[in-house]
Amino acid sequence: MxxxxxxxxxxxxxxxxxxxxxxxxxxxxxxxxxxxxxxxFGQHKAGKSKRMYSGAEDINKIQYSDDVWRSMLDHDAYQILRKGHTEPRHSSALTNEWRAGKYYCKGCDLVLFDASMKFDSLSGWPSFNRHIIGHLQTYTDLSAVPPQRAYRCVRCGGHHGHLIMDGPLPTGERWCSNGAALRFVPS
Known part of the structure; x- marks a missing residue:
């Protein structure tokens, strides 16, 4: 019945x-x-009023076919950079990396962060309170409910993580990154 x-x-x-x-x-x-x-819809519109970052115009963009990306990147980096996936919490060795150095995009070797920008957010992912200006671009990730602000590399367009507004002052930003999408080079 x-x-x-x-x-x-x-x-x-x-x-x-x-x-x-x-x-x-x-x-x-x-x-x-x-x-x-x-x-x-209100959550989506609220995200639109926040500051959005666009990339520098003078950086040469690269585009490869999906097969080329698959051959260039390891499985985890491919899933994150090209498919927008997220690695499990506490799975990256870069979460506990505190030496001086720089963090590069694993897809195109563009420097994205300096070690001085990193802080311990206790989130389980490498987190930064600033980024190299012009090297990252924010966008609205509509795959989540409510939609979130995500960011990608300007040169290769690879997804790196999400921009969350719970970081330290003065910016209040937490650039929460997937460690498998980054390459650390100590100085």
Missing amino acids: KPSGCPYALNMITTFYGFSIMPLSRRHYLWAMCGFSLFV
Whole structure:
């Protein structure tokens, strides 16, 4: 027997997980979905008002076919730089790298960060409070809900991580990077 009120799938889910909610009428269900959609849209628009970084115009861009990228990069670097994946927390040796040096993009060897810009965010990923100006470009990552601000290398367009506004002063920025997409060169 098909229950009335809220859509059948939602009633099945609530019954399967063993909790009971008051059945929603179709009107309440539609209002809830409209509210959720407005929330997601509002989060997306709020991200648009934040400072966006664009790359320097004088950097020569490189473009390769997917097969060339696959042969140039190891599996993890390819998945992060070209497919936008994220490495597991605490999986990178660069998270605990504190020597002086520079961090380069593994896809094109463009310097992105200096070791003096790094800080311990306790997040499990290498984090920086600044970047080399003009070498990174921010964009809105629509694959997450709510959408997030992500950043990529200007030269090769490889995804490196997300820009989160919970870093130290004065910028408040945390450039949360995937260590598998970076190459560290000590000075």
